[in-house]
Amino acid sequence: MNGLKTAILPPFMQQPVLFYPQLAQPRKIIITVHQKPDGDAMGAALGLYHFLKNLGHDAVVISPTNWANFLNWMPGSNAVVDFERFREKSVQLISEAEIIFCLDFNVLHRIKNLAPFIEQSKAAKVLIDHHEQPQEDEFDFGISDTNKSSTCEMVYDFIIASSYAEKINSDIAACLYAGVISDTGSFKFPATGASTHSMVADLKRRTNFNHTIIHENMYDNFLEERLRFIGHALLYRLDVLYEENTAMMVIPKADLVKFHIKTGDTEGLVNYLLSIEGIKFGALLIDREEERKWSFRSKGDFDVNVFARNHFEGGGHKNAAGGRSADSLEANVKIFKQVLKQYKEQLQ
Ligand code: 5GP
Ligand code: MN
Numbered sequence: 001m002n003g004l005k006t007a008i009l010p011p012f013m014q015q016p017v018l019f020y021p022q023l024a025q026p027r028k029i030i031i032t033v034h035q036k037p038d039g040d041a042m043g044a045a046l047g048l049y050h051f052l053k054n055l056g057h058d059a060v061v062i063s064p065t066n067w068a069n070f071l072n073w074m075p076g077s078n079a080v081v082d083f084e085r086f087r088e089k090s091v092q093l094i095s096e097a098e099i100i101f102c103l104d105f106n107v108l109h110r111i112k113n114l115a116p117f118i119e120q121s122k123a124a125k126v127l128i129d130h131h132e133q134p135q136e137d138e139f140d141f142g143i144s145d146t147n148k149s150s151t152c153e154m155v156y157d158f159i160i161a162s163s164y165a166e167k168i169n170s171d172i173a174a175c176l177y178a179g180v181i182s183d184t185g186s187f188k189f190p191a192t193g194a195s196t197h198s199m200v201a202d203l204k205r206r207t208n209f210n211h212t213i214i215h216e217n218m219y220d221n222f223l224e225e226r227l228r229f230i231g232h233a234l235l236y237r238l239d240v241l242y243e244e245n246t247a248m249m250v251i252p253k254a255d256l257v258k259f260h261i262k263t264g265d266t267e268g269l270v271n272y273l274l275s276i277e278g279i280k281f282g283a284l285l286i287d288r289e290e291e292r293k294w295s296f297r298s299k300g301d302f303d304v305n306v307f308a309r310n311h312f313e314g315g316g317h318k319n320a321a322g323g324r325s326a327d328s329l330e331a332n333v334k335i336f337k338q339v340l341k342q343y344k345e346q347l348q
Contacts (some may be wrong), residue, residue: 019126019141020162022229024098028058030097034105035064035112039179039182041104042067044151046076047175048101051159054167062090064114068264073217075171078268083114092138102236104133104151106144128154131316132305146317149196152179156199176245179220189319229259234272244340245347246281247273250333253287270295274293284333294323302346311339
């Protein structure tokens with residue numbers, strides 16, 4: 001395996017073409033993603049998984065944690081190994097891996113308790129990701145492009161550049177499309193480029209995958225309780241700070257319990273905040289079991305990646321980022337309102 005790593009001596013971020021020779025013979029491959037994988041992470045992992053299987057590799061997707069039920073329609077999702085539930089099996093698979101793909105994250109703390117096992121593995125580690133500031137020394141090969149709409153678009157580029165594009169089937173197309181719509185807000189966010197639309201057109205031409213069913217699976221597949229929870233949150237948990245053009249929402253644990261809120265049920269909630277006229281910064285705080293989890297979204301130039309890094313141990317992209325804190329909800333709200341004052345001018 002060491003031979004495999006040193007055979008090509010790739011500087012970080014060289015073109016993936018340098019990596020392809022390693023796929024010339026069947027390999028044991030692990031694909032992993034950030035904790036609580038979203039549509040982009042799961043779509044990228046499963047899109048790549050089907051591609052590698054089609055090439056004859058022994059590929060397994062390991063998720064650091066569980067994921068939202070609304071991703072379970074994705075072909076191959078039933079074969080994804082949840083590290084928290086199947087720890088021994090995961091550790092065994094990682095110890096045998098020759099190649100590990102790290103998708104849709106670029107710092108090891110985002111894979112939680114899986115991190116030490118990936119870090120210690122002797123496998124070649126390949127990063128494909130679009131978040132800011134990658135932890136470069138952790139990966140042997142990599143493509144890090146913060147201008148890309150989604151990791152799914154990058155996996156598509158990786159497949160096309162491999163010269164095995166004929167291996168793309170409707171399963172791969174469906175997974176990659178789902179990730180693109182998740183991360184672009186269905187082609188709305190600024191990172192949606194001509195390349196994003198070209199990719200979708202190409203996938204559609206190649207496979208004629210059914211995009212309508214994918215939208216229904218992703219967005220029209222919830223329980224009544226989740227809709228009522230959103231109504232409750234909008235009515236009782238929203239705080240609009242007009243002076244700073246900011247809207248915030250704070251969800252206490254009791255709400256999550258009352259409405260039986262599961263992983264994934266709060267996805268998209270933060271986007272409502274930016275739907276208020278004039279609001280440029282939306283911040284959602286949720287009292288999760290182990291930590292207080294922040295989601296930040298912005299419109300225009302206000303950089304929530306910087307905000308999350310500076311104040312809430314997080315990061316992400318300019319217009320969408322996340323963060324966390326071990327402090328109480330109340331302490332978080334207090335800190336948020338205090339530091340927000342520094343940004344008042346930027347938010348005008
Ligand atoms: P969300 O609010 O949906 O959890 O996260 C928004 C975006 O920021 C996603 O692209 C997510 O992957 C990224 N993100 C969330 N938390 C972190 C973090 O702690 N560090 C980094 N680098 N990115 C994060
Ligand atoms: Mn992503």
